[in-house]
Amino acid sequence: MTAAPEQIDVLDEAREQVLERGVGLSEAQVLKVLELPEDRIPELLALAHEVRERWCGPEVEVEGIVSLKTGGCPEDCHFCSQSGQFPSPVRSAWLDIPGLVRAARQTRDTGATEFCIVAAVRGPDKRLLSQVRDGIKAIREDGNDIQIACSLGMLTQEQVDELVAMGVHRYNHNLETARSHFPQVVTTHSWEERWDTLKMIRDAGMEVCCGGIIGMGETLAQRAEFAVQLAELEPDEVPLNFLIPNPGTPYENYPVVEGAEALRTVGAFRLALPRTILRFAGGRELTFGDLGAKQGMLGGINAIIVGNYLTNLGRPAQQDLDMLEELSMPIKALSQTL
Amino acid sequence: MTDLMTYCSFCGKEEAGGDHAFCRQRLSLIDPPRYCSECARRMVVQVTPDGWAARCSRHGEITSAR
Numbered sequence: 001m002t003a004a005p006e007q008i009d010v011l012d013e014a015r016e017q018v019l020e021r022g023v024g025l026s027e028a029q030v031l032k033v034l035e036l037p038e039d040r041i042p043e044l045l046a047l048a049h050e051v052r053e054r055w056c057g058p059e060v061e062v063e064g065i066v067s068l069k070t071g072g073c074p075e076d077c078h079f080c081s082q083s084g085q086f087p088s089p090v091r092s093a094w095l096d097i098p099g100l101v102r103a104a105r106q107t108r109d110t111g112a113t114e115f116c117i118v119a120a121v122r123g124p125d126k127r128l129l130s131q132v133r134d135g136i137k138a139i140r141e142d143g144n145d146i147q148i149a150c151s152l153g154m155l156t157q158e159q160v161d162e163l164v165a166m167g168v169h170r171y172n173h174n175l176e177t178a179r180s181h182f183p184q185v186v187t188t189h190s191w192e193e194r195w196d197t198l199k200m201i202r203d204a205g206m207e208v209c210c211g212g213i214i215g216m217g218e219t220l221a222q223r224a225e226f227a228v229q230l231a232e233l234e235p236d237e238v239p240l241n242f243l244i245p246n247p248g249t250p251y252e253n254y255p256v257v258e259g260a261e262a263l264r265t266v267g268a269f270r271l272a273l274p275r276t277i278l279r280f281a282g283g284r285e286l287t288f289g290d291l292g293a294k295q296g297m298l299g300g301i302n303a304i305i306v307g308n309y310l311t312n313l314g315r316p317a318q319q320d321l322d323m324l325e326e327l328s329m330p331i332k333a334l335s336q337t338l
Numbered sequence: 339m340t341d342l343m344t345y346c347s348f349c350g351k352e353e354a355g356g357d358h359a360f361c362r363q364r365l366s367l368i369d370p371p372r373y374c375s376e377c378a379r380r381m382v383v384q385v386t387p388d389g390w391a392a393r394c395s396r397h398g399e400i401t402s403a404r
Contacts, residue, residue, distance in 0.1 A: 107387050244368065286368060307387035313369060
């Protein structure tokens with residue numbers, strides 16, 4: 001006798017649907033996963049890990065990031081300490097070309113295959129694009145063949161074409177949260193404007209990196225909505241951040257996402273996005289600590305940002321590399337990405 | 339060095355008399371200094387993959403390497 005649909009366990013469904021067939025969970029299914037009781041988290045993470053190994057392989061992609069232009073952003077993303085609209089202690093700064101070259105070298109020396117150049121802007125102006133162009137040229141002249149990604153805000157078609165011509169292979173532009181929650185997080189531009197940039201990036205042949213931040217007041221239903229909206233985009237990479245309540249921002253008093261809830265989210269996003277590079281990004285140090293980071297790596301994550309972030313600090317890169325070695329997880333080699 | 343601070347480099351308030359346990363936790367985990375410990379001016383901070391540099395217009399630069 002077949003069980004009534006409401007009696008089918010969501011992890012049993014996921015085993016057949018996601019693990020065996022590679023089909024991501026629906027919004028309703030993701031929500032069920034996010035509502036699993038705490039004692040089922042180990043089972044969820046084990047399945048998510050199996051899914052990631054089956055559909056992505058055993059390698060972990062390592063990336064470093066740096067802020068080329070810090071602070072003074074005209075947008076009002078409520079989580080961001082770099083917005084010029086809030087009384088954050090972060091002051092504007094530009095990284096010069098030698099500093100950018102050093103940062104790329106530091107990243108390459110960790111064994112990373114990705115180096116992402118980031119700027120806190122609505123979109124790039126000519127000066128910023130010129131700095132990026134000169135920076136990439138200087139990184140190459142330094143003998144560094146690391147893959148270069150950029151995150152420079154919303155783009156025009158002409159700017160997309162310029163970045164392709166510079167050899168930028170991946171572009172990060174986060175949708176940040178569910179479409180239904182976005183207006184609570186950002187009011188100076190829309191979710192749809194971000195989506196339009198992402199489509200242009202994809203159409204131009206660049207890899208799409210698009211994720212967001214967990215813990216910005218979204219409901220579990222909105223978290224499930226977000227996972228499925230990301231799946232619809234079919235990004236090559238999804239960076240998963242956990243809110244860092246930074247001083248001066250509207251979210252400075254928001255609670256840090258609790259570890260069990262964060263692990264549930266990691267597992268759920270993997271089951272929604274079986275083939276995507278799912279990257280541990282900012283906030284994991286506060287949310288997880290050392291033990292939780294390992295659980296996440298064994299729960300569907302297959303990429304990691306090592307070293308520091310843009311305005312916040314991460315763990316020393318070597319600590320994460322040691323963790324990967326302890327977990328017997330090979331680091332993706334540059335030759336595999338070319 | 340911490341005991342000699344006049345101002346908290348996380349929140350910019352006077353060290354003396356305040357409870358800066360949270361500030362110290364953040365500085366030990368995920369934050370570079372944002373305020374000059376000598377004068378509480380906001381510093382220009384550049385974070386890089388393996389360190390940070392913070393510059394006060396009055397008291398100069400400090401780095402994570404120090």
